[in-house]
Amino acid sequence: MPAPSLPLAEANLDLEHCTSCQACVELCPEVFGWDETTELPYLKTSQGPEEDLRKAAAYCPKDCIQVNAGF
Ligand code: SF4
Secondary structure, eight states, X not given: OOXXXXXXXXXXXXXXXXXXXXXXXXXXTTTEEEEXXXXXXXXXXXXXXXXXXXXXXXHOTTOOEEEEEOO
C-alpha cells in the first residue's frame, strides 16, 4: 500500500486496442496485474499512486489507461 500522504487516483482500463506490451504492469505494479491466460493486463485495484498511474497512461501506446484524480 502507498503511504497515506501520496495522492491517489482512479484508473480505468479499456483493452480493446491493447498490444500486451506490459508497460503498465512495469510502471505501476500496485494497480496493474498480468493475466497469463489472456495475455492482457487487469486492474488489481481501482486506485493507486497518481504519479505512477499517469506515467503508465503516458507510456501506454494505445491510450488504454484513463486516470481520474480528485475524486
Ligand atoms: S501499457 Fe497499454 S498497451 Fe501496454 S499492456 Fe498496458 S494497457 Fe496494454
